[in-house]
Amino acid sequence: MMNPVAVQHRKARLVVVGNGMAGIRAVEELLKMAPELYEITVFGDEPHPNYNRILLTPVLAGEMALEETILNPLDWYAEHGITLHTGSRVTAIDRVKRQVLTEDGYSAPYDRLLLATGAAATIAPIPGNHLPGVLRYRDMSDVEQLTRSSELGGEAVVIGGGLLGLEVAHGLRARGMGVTVVHRRAWPLDKQLDARGGALLQKAMEDRGVRFLLGKESAEILGDTHVTGLRFADDSEISADVLVMTIGIKPRIAIAQAAGLQCETGILVNDTLQTYDPRIYAVGECVQHRGQTYGLVAPLFEQAKVAANHLAEYGRMRYQGSVTSTKLKVTGIELFSAGDFMGGEGYEEVTLLDGSQGIYKKVILQDNKVVGGLLYGDTSIGPWLFQLMRDGTDVSAFRDNIVFGETHLGDSGHAGENQASRLADGAEICGCNGVAKGSIVRAIREQGLFTLEKVRKCTKASASCGSCTGLVEQLLASTLGGFYDSSPQKKALCGCTDFSHQEIRDAIIQQKLLSVRQTFACLDWRHPGGCATCRPAVNYYVRTAWPAEGLDDAQSRFINERAHANIQKDGTYSVIPRIYGGVTSPAELKRIAEVAERHNVPMVKFTGGQRLDLLGVKKEDLPQIWAELGMPSGHAYGKALRTVKSCVGTEFCRFGVQDSTRLAIELERRLERMWAPHKVKLAVSGCPRNCSESTIKDFGIIGVDSGWELYVGGNGGMKVRAADLLCKVKTHEEVLEMAKAFLQMYREDAQYLERTAPWVERVGLDHIQAVVVGDRESRQQLAARMDFALSQEKDPWAEAVSGRLDIHAAPLRRVPA
Amino acid sequence: MMEWLALGSIAEIPALGGRYVDTPQGQIAILRNENDEVFAVSNRCPHRGGPLSEGFVSGKTVFCPLHNWQIDLEKGEAMAPDHGCVKSFPVRVEDQQVWLGLEGVAP
Numbered sequence: 001m002m003n004p005v006a007v008q009h010r011k012a013r014l015v016v017v018g019n020g021m022a023g024i025r026a027v028e029e030l031l032k033m034a035p036e037l038y039e040i041t042v043f044g045d046e047p048h049p050n051y052n053r054i055l056l057t058p059v060l061a062g063e064m065a066l067e068e069t070i071l072n073p074l075d076w077y078a079e080h081g082i083t084l085h086t087g088s089r090v091t092a093i094d095r096v097k098r099q100v101l102t103e104d105g106y107s108a109p110y111d112r113l114l115l116a117t118g119a120a121a122t123i124a125p126i127p128g129n130h131l132p133g134v135l136r137y138r139d140m141s142d143v144e145q146l147t148r149s150s151e152l153g154g155e156a157v158v159i160g161g162g163l164l165g166l167e168v169a170h171g172l173r174a175r176g177m178g179v180t181v182v183h184r185r186a187w188p189l190d191k192q193l194d195a196r197g198g199a200l201l202q203k204a205m206e207d208r209g210v211r212f213l214l215g216k217e218s219a220e221i222l223g224d225t226h227v228t229g230l231r232f233a234d235d236s237e238i239s240a241d242v243l244v245m246t247i248g249i250k251p252r253i254a255i256a257q258a259a260g261l262q263c264e265t266g267i268l269v270n271d272t273l274q275t276y277d278p279r280i281y282a283v284g285e286c287v288q289h290r291g292q293t294y295g296l297v298a299p300l301f302e303q304a305k306v307a308a309n310h311l312a313e314y315g316r317m318r319y320q321g322s323v324t325s326t327k328l329k330v331t332g333i334e335l336f337s338a339g340d341f342m343g344g345e346g347y348e349e350v351t352l353l354d355g356s357q358g359i360y361k362k363v364i365l366q367d368n369k370v371v372g373g374l375l376y377g378d379t380s381i382g383p384w385l386f387q388l389m390r391d392g393t394d395v396s397a398f399r400d401n402i403v404f405g406e407t408h409l410g411d412s413g414h415a416g417e418n419q420a421s422r423l424a425d426g427a428e429i430c431g432c433n434g435v436a437k438g439s440i441v442r443a444i445r446e447q448g449l450f451t452l453e454k455v456r457k458c459t460k461a462s463a464s465c466g467s468c469t470g471l472v473e474q475l476l477a478s479t480l481g482g483f484y485d486s487s488p489q490k491k492a493l494c495g496c497t498d499f500s501h502q503e504i505r506d507a508i509i510q511q512k513l514l515s516v517r518q519t520f521a522c523l524d525w526r527h528p529g530g531c532a533t534c535r536p537a538v539n540y541y542v543r544t545a546w547p548a549e550g551l552d553d554a555q556s557r558f559i560n561e562r563a564h565a566n567i568q569k570d571g572t573y574s575v576i577p578r579i580y581g582g583v584t585s586p587a588e589l590k591r592i593a594e595v596a597e598r599h600n601v602p603m604v605k606f607t608g609g610q611r612l613d614l615l616g617v618k619k620e621d622l623p624q625i626w627a628e629l630g631m632p633s634g635h636a637y638g639k640a641l642r643t644v645k646s647c648v649g650t651e652f653c654r655f656g657v658q659d660s661t662r663l664a665i666e667l668e669r670r671l672e673r674m675w676a677p678h679k680v681k682l683a684v685s686g687c688p689r690n691c692s693e694s695t696i697k698d699f700g701i702i703g704v705d706s707g708w709e710l711y712v713g714g715n716g717g718m719k720v721r722a723a724d725l726l727c728k729v730k731t732h733e734e735v736l737e738m739a740k741a742f743l744q745m746y747r748e749d750a751q752y753l754e755r756t757a758p759w760v761e762r763v764g765l766d767h768i769q770a771v772v773v774g775d776r777e778s779r780q781q782l783a784a785r786m787d788f789a790l791s792q793e794k795d796p797w798a799e800a801v802s803g804r805l806d807i808h809a810a811p812l813r814r815v816p817a
Numbered sequence: 818m819m820e821w822l823a824l825g826s827i828a829e830i831p832a833l834g835g836r837y838v839d840t841p842q843g844q845i846a847i848l849r850n851e852n853d854e855v856f857a858v859s860n861r862c863p864h865r866g867g868p869l870s871e872g873f874v875s876g877k878t879v880f881c882p883l884h885n886w887q888i889d890l891e892k893g894e895a896m897a898p899d900h901g902c903v904k905s906f907p908v909r910v911e912d913q914q915v916w917l918g919l920e921g922v923a924p
């Protein structure tokens with residue numbers, strides 16, 4: 001009896017109320033399954049065809065044009081024979097006559113009705129809330145109004161520091177308004193972040209010029225004919241030219257309610273998305289399913305799929321509720337949050353906090369399963385984590401390393417670029433549209449897709465909020481190999497700028513920027529003084545690009561590199577003189593012993609790199625100790641060449657086949673004083689027994705009968721990585737040239753603080769071999785640039801001893817008691 | 818009684834960096850920012866006592882050299898997400914000369 005098709009010769013009629021994201025997605029799904037079943041009519045009270053609401057934020061921020069958000073152009077409706085009524089509000093449902101009535105007096109009969117009316121912005125019930133200048137943030141007309149208001153400049157106050165509040169704040173700020181976010185709770189985004197994450201986010205937003213008033217209850221909106229300000233419950237006030245309310249959304253249920261459909265917060269639906277009246281389905285933000293309403297597209301799209309399945313009379317799928325995760329779309333801020341991210345009693349937490357890089361990760365576990373997590377600053381492991389959470393995977397085997405992600409290599413760098421290719425086929429890449437890695441890879445292969453746009457069209461991956469664009473690009477790259485040419489995903493160096501490492505490097509070279517200061521000025525740094533992240537990085541880039549003219553700014557060097565000694569936990573320093581190849585002499589050892597004795601050095605120790613370390617020296621004593629030692633700096637404190645370890649080799653060892661000691665000494669002499677993106681360690685072994693552990697070094701050398709094997713990208717430390725064989729050579733001279741070329745390429749290409757291990761992973765051994773081994777000319781040029789750079793460096797200890805370099809060893813003044 | 822002690826010329830403090838002064842009350846970090854504003858705070862980071870005089874200075878912030886805590890020099894407080902305070906001391910800069918205000922010392 002309920003079958004709409006059986007007894008009628010005409011097509012069944014489907015009416016959709018709400019021309020938005022959930023409703024039209026359901027229609028699309030339906031057309032895929034049963035294109036001929038219905039005659040479809042859609043009513044929408046907005047004047048536009050269906051657009052991507054999620055992208056209103058980039059539009060408001062001026063990063064995208066309105067037209068780019070259109071998901072279904074008018075042609076699409078026509079092509080599929082859909083009658084579309086835009087600007088037309090449905091005011092009543094007549095369930096007896098089975099028709100809907102519109103505001104403009106139109107009526108449309110239905111056999112099946114789909115309600116997808118979405119939600120509306122909640123307006124706080126406080127005096128003044130209807131004044132002109134009080135705006136919402138929900139649809140295109142709101143964005144148009146906000147854009148117009150922002151053209152007058154002035155002050156905007158945003159009430160509500162949730163996702164929408166922060167996005168609108170970001171957008172208005174980008175349009176040049178002064179913006180203050182007022183929030184009830186002690187930190188923004190309290191539904192997605194804990195206090196620590198909230199503080200990091202607040203700081204990042206403040207760096208972008210957005211102000212916060214937290215723990216404030218709004219009491220009254222001030223103004224006679226237009227908003228002029230806001231008064232709080234504590235009687236303080238703030239002035240405002242525009243006031244945006246983003247305190248929440250409420251499902252639009254009025255017509256459903258009036259028609260007698262059961263509603264609570266939303267329209268009640270069962271697992272087949274049917275309302276109380278089985279001819280009427282509902283999907284989207286307007287529904288309440290198993291007590292839950294949703295405000296994100298991913299669950300709504302799942303609902304749309306199930307509703308379409310039933311409308312198409314397949315009757316197979318059930319909707320069982322969704323687990324959701326959120327991201328924030330403020331350019332340059334990466335944030336991911338899912339499930340229970342607060343933890344507490346009965347839960348376990350694994351956290352990682354790296355204040356200098358602005359990275360915070362927290363994973364909540366219960367019975368060795370992920371139940372929630374939040375990622376701030378680096379969200380590359382988000383999809384994987386979300387997958388673990390949804391699958392209820394037992395993580396006991398890798399729980400301690402879980403914050404580093406599925407693959408973790410190298411003790412610095414994030415191997416984020418390879419994240420996607422290592423995910424399992426079932427792993428979800430696009431959270432909005434629920435697209436798994438396998439389907440994307442298949443589509444790329446089978447349908448011959450070459451561009452991001454094509455992947456978006458064919459799979460819908462990355463077509464909604466865009467947060468997974470990076471992962472989809474990685475899949476394109478790894479599936480197509482060399483065919484896919486994408487400009488690398490842009491990531492700002494730090495909160496002081498929106499430029500990426502590479503953009504800054506390019507500017508330094510192209511515009512010949514010769515100092516940190518000049519770079520900051522030329523690239524419009526947000527803080528003229530920069531921060532602890534960008535200063536050392538930019539100083540390194542300036543010095544690498546311009547070894548002769550570039551200014552080496554001591555105040556942009558970490559304390560170790562400024563004092564030319566390692567600072568210890570108690571503020572004392574350690575002194576490690578250079579001992580080439582680890583080969584010393586009785587006279588030198590005596591001198592070191594005497595200096596240590598004379599200055600009561602608390603500890604003398606061999607380092608892991610075969611050198612001697614005098615520990616516990618006061619800064620004031622450094623220059624004197626250096627003078628007495630009369631040895632060059634060992635650079636054990638720097639992002640620089642540390643040591644070249646050696647083994648005994650042919651000189652004495654009964655197994656040795658090559659003179660490893662002599663080569664190590666030679667290498668260390670030729671490469672000393674080399675600054676680099678991170679520390680660099682070398683080793684030379686005289687035979688394959690490899691006693692100096694060459695295979696876990698940045699550049700490792702192993703003697704064999706016929707010459708030398710050269711290895712690159714190895715690492716000991718926190719994350720061990722065995723080095724890759726770069727090539728085999730015969731002579732010392734060849735080893736030296738390869739070493740210089742490889743290290744110079746690393747110096748010019750790697751990001752500051754990226755070690756060789758992650759760098760080799762990132763750019764690929766093949767590429768390095770092509771440049772360093774395969775191309776003689778480029779090898780020689782690299783080596784020549786290295787020689788030139790090194791010729792500009794002087795021994796800092798000798799400079800300090802002679803008075804040419806001031807390390808500010810002594811206090812500025814001593815005040816007697 | 819507070820005494821103003823002459824520390825010498827501002828040029829002796831590197832811009833965006835600092836020096837320290839030894840006093841009977843312990844070391845005091847003297848920090849100078851890009852606008853030649855000078856701040857004086859106790860030379861012990863509230864985290865684990867790192868010497869703030871060796872940190873990066875930018876605007877009203879110093880970044881501790883040991884674990885990169887950020888200290889607000891006007892409030893003398895660690896910035897989120899960390900918590901802690903450092904004692905600040907009055908400073909005057911006149912004619913390029915830096916003066917530090919200290920209690921209980923001989924002039």
Ligand SMILES: Cc1cc2nc3c(=O)[nH]c(=O)nc-3n(C[C@H](O)[C@H](O)[C@H](O)COP(=O)(O)OP(=O)(O)OC[C@H]3O[C@@H](n4cnc5c(N)ncnc54)[C@H](O)[C@@H]3O)c2cc1C
Binds near residue numbers: 057118286300
């Ligand atoms: C600025 C902004 C940013 C967002 N960012 C994200 C994000 O990053 N990620 C995410 O997952 N979600 C995000 N969302 C939420 C997401 O956009 C919504 O969850 C989604 O659009 C809801 O889809 P819907 O179809 O239920 O409602 P809508 O898309 O609102 O569609 C409902 C449509 O029905 C119309 N309508 C309502 N009643 C009637 C009636 N009686 N007659 C005719 N037409 C009617 C409405 O005008 C509207 O056009 C964001 C929302 C906003 C506003």
Ligand code: HEM
Binds near residue numbers: 654655689691692
């Ligand atoms: C087949 C296995 C090995 C043999 C036969 C071997 C033999 C030797 C010999 C003969 C020496 C020289 C001793 C001397 O005269 O000073 C030596 C040194 C050394 N070996 Fe091995 N070795 C082997 C494997 C290893 C491995 C795997 C390591 C470490 C991972 C190692 C670490 C060392 C070290 C640190 C030295 C001292 C080198 C130096 O500083 O001079 N050896 N080994």
Ligand code: SF4
Binds near residue numbers: 656692
């Ligand atoms: S690596 Fe070979 S040559 Fe060197 S010490 Fe070990 S056994 Fe001897």
Ligand code: FES
Binds near residue numbers: 862
């Ligand atoms: S001592 Fe200052 S950050 Fe740790």
